[in-house]
Amino acid sequence: MPYNINHIHLKSEDPKSTADWFVKAFNFKIVSDYVRHFGDRFLVTKSENGVTVNISGVRDGEELGPSNDDAHFGLEHFGFDTDDIEADITRLVGMGATHKEGPIINTGGGKIGFISAPGGIRIELIEK
Numbered sequence: 001m002p003y004n005i006n007h008i009h010l011k012s013e014d015p016k017s018t019a020d021w022f023v024k025a026f027n028f029k030i031v032s033d034y035v036r037h038f039g040d041r042f043l044v045t046k047s048e049n050g051v052t053v054n055i056s057g058v059r060d061g062e063e064l065g066p067s068n069d070d071a072h073f074g075l076e077h078f079g080f081d082t083d084d085i086e087a088d089i090t091r092l093v094g095m096g097a098t099h100k101e102g103p104i105i106n107t108g109g110g111k112i113g114f115i116s117a118p119g120g121i122r123i124e125l126i127e128k
């Protein structure tokens with residue numbers, strides 16, 4: 001059996017606002033939105049290519065450290081393909097993202113860049 005990625009889970013102080021941003025920014029679809037027995041709001045979203053991205057808030061009694069949209073150990077970022085990195089950086093910054101780095105030209109061609117989505121979520125944009 002292959003080890004396919006099942007989902008990505010993002011934590012947010014405002015899960016609905018974060019999900020709505022991804023809907024506008026990357027054409028995600030909100031599949032469900034409910035409060036779990038843990039007490040957290042839990043939204044299931046799908047990317048255009050079918051990857052499930054869960055977005056939830058704080059569970060009852062849970063204390064979370066601050067988000068970190070700089071390079072760091074652990075889950076550092078996830079990436080989206082783009083046909084026009086400069087235009088997408090401009091568009092996403094106009095929607096509330098912060099431009100962090102790039103575009104950087106890769107050795108083998110193509111470009112990458114990094115933004116911070118609202119909520120301190122680090123995202124890489126990749127133009128091949």
